[in-house]
Amino acid sequence: MEKKRVVITGMGAISPIGNSAYEMCDNAFSGVGGIAPLTLIDTTDRKVKVAAEVKGFDPASVMTKMEARRTARFAQFAVAAADEALRQSGVDIKDEDPARCCVYISSGIGGLKTIETEYERGKRRGFDSVSPLFIPMCISNMAAGLVAIRLGFQGSSSCIVTACASGNNAIGEAFRALRDGYADVICAGGSESSITDLGVGGFASMRAVSTSDDPERACIPFDKEREGFVMGEGAGVLMLETYDHAVKRGAKILGEITGYGVGCDAHHMTAPLEDGSGAARTMQDALDDAGITADQIAYINAHGTGTPMNDASETRAVKKVFGSSAEKLVMSSTKSMTGHTLGASGAIEAIITAEALHRQVAPPTINYKVPDPECDIDKAANAAKSLEMEYAMSNSFGFGGHNASLIFRRV
Numbered sequence: 046m047e048k049k050r051v052v053i054t055g056m057g058a059i060s061p062i063g064n065s066a067y068e069m070c071d072n073a074f075s076g077v078g079g080i081a082p083l084t085l086i087d088t089t090d091r092k093v094k095v096a097a098e099v100k101g102f103d104p105a106s107v108m109t110k111m112e113a114r115r116t117a118r119f120a121q122f123a124v125a126a127a128d129e130a131l132r133q134s135g136v137d138i139k140d141e142d143p144a145r146c147c148v149y150i151s152s153g154i155g156g157l158k159t160i161e162t163e164y165e166r167g168k169r170r171g172f173d174s175v176s177p178l179f180i181p182m183c184i185s186n187m188a189a190g191l192v193a194i195r196l197g198f199q200g201s202s203s204c205i206v207t208a209c210a211s212g213n214n215a216i217g218e219a220f221r222a223l224r225d226g227y228a229d230v231i232c233a234g235g236s237e238s239s240i241t242d243l244g245v246g247g248f249a250s251m252r253a254v255s256t257s258d259d260p261e262r263a264c265i266p267f268d269k270e271r272e273g274f275v276m277g278e279g280a281g282v283l284m285l286e287t288y289d290h291a292v293k294r295g296a297k298i299l300g301e302i303t304g305y306g307v308g309c310d311a312h313h314m315t316a317p318l319e320d321g322s323g324a325a326r327t328m329q330d331a332l333d334d335a336g337i338t339a340d341q342i343a344y345i346n347a348h349g350t351g352t353p354m355n356d357a358s359e360t361r362a363v364k365k366v367f368g369s370s371a372e373k374l375v376m377s378s379t380k381s382m383t384g385h386t387l388g389a390s391g392a393i394e395a396i397i398t399a400e401a402l403h404r405q406v407a408p409p410t411i412n413y414k415v416p417d418p419e420c421d422i423d424k425a426a427n428a429a430k431s432l433e434m435e436y437a438m439s440n441s442f443g444f445g446g447h448n449a450s451l452i453f454r455r456v
Contacts, residue, residue, distance in 0.1 A: 047244030051223045052291050053300040056396045057126035061097035061277050061383050070400040073408045074429045078382050079273050080260040085240045092249045094287025095257040096240050097277035097384025099347045117156035122280035123236035134284035136230055138197040141287035148193040148199035149219040149233040151211035153388030155185035158241045175244040188236045200228055208443030211235050213391030217305035221284050229290045234392035236280035239333030253405045261412045266349040267424050268377035269417035274350040282390030284292055297449030300399035301454040306336025318382050321362030327448040335452040340370040343434030346398045348442045349378025350385050356421040377425040393443035398439040402455040407432045
């Protein structure tokens with residue numbers, strides 16, 4: 046069966062550094078940090094003091110007040126990002142076969158705040174008195190469901206839950222479905238909003254997050270003084286189409302996806318393989334899928350969480366795959382600006398990676414100070430870096446050993 050080309054025709058984002066894809070990318074390439082003192086929870090007597098929160102988002106801009114009350118924050122983000130991506134793409138469902146228009150939007154955790162709120166209500170009033178909206182608001186697939194309802198897309202509506210790899214997996218599986226002829230248009234991405242009492246406490250208890258109260262030194266990927274990630278929130282959505290479909294309707298093409306690799310370390314609940322071999326296999330699979338060699342990749346948007354083990358193992362993985370070509374690579378972590386948006390991170394970073402190819406600029410890793418010999422690949426430290434590039438890679442790795450890599454091409 047002939048494999049179809051898959052292109053990007055729309056992008057939408059709600060993020061800690063901007064509430065549109067354009068604003069987010071402009072700030073990312075300018076090195077604007079989105080990490081600040083926590084406001085969504087009371088940090089008195091809490092270990093974690095900072096986070097990368099979405100700022101100034103008004104759900105009333107995309108839905109009625111009644112709809113907003115019935116919709117969890119992560120799903121509100123997804124709807125807003127999907128609306129933006131749809132507008133930019135120019136897709137009109139009246140001109141499409143709705144059964145060939147799909148939604149693949151992931152969330153790693155779903156409506157955690159709803160769970161907390163309704164549990165407290167149940168303790169006070171009895172658990173038969175929790176809201177009838179509790180289940181539909183908290184389940185992870187509801188972002189995909191609501192976007193499908195909003196857009197009128199009647200094809201497959203899917204939510205792939207692979208922790209912090211969820212957004213990348215959603216885009217990758219959408220890429221495969223389009224390439225193999227199962228759909229014409231897919232709205233794909235990820236959304237997350239887990240900066241809650243329970244979410245922050247859970248990550249703090251497992252010592253995964255930074256406890257620094259300095260926003261400029263809390264999330265410092267590849268820096269020798271890194272101690273953990275900073276929680277973020279937001280959504281990223283891409284409108285993907287087959288190339289022929291996009292050309293036929295005269296759409297502006299923003300980029301192309303050419304390869305996808307997916308695998309599992311099968312090693313540990315939370316820790317990656319220290320030698321990076323699982324991630325390396327996934328990156329190589331993505332290269333093979335794209336039909337290119339490692340030396341054709343100029344930029345990698347790293348998973349780059351700022352945890353001691355992740356950043357070192359990812360660097361080892363890249364060196365396994367790229368060999369001597371790693372010396373010419375730029376591999377930056379935009380989580381230094383957005384924080385770790387968990388299930389949304391792969392989608393947010395896919396948008397930034399596609400824009401990096403368009404601008405021919407690698408976004409920076411900000412707030413970098415202390416070199417670590419274990420993380421010695423060029424990281425565009427503290428300033429964006431002009432770079433000639435045709436191909437770029439974006440990596441996402443998740444608890445459970447989930448690994449996903451995407452390859453983008455400039456058009």
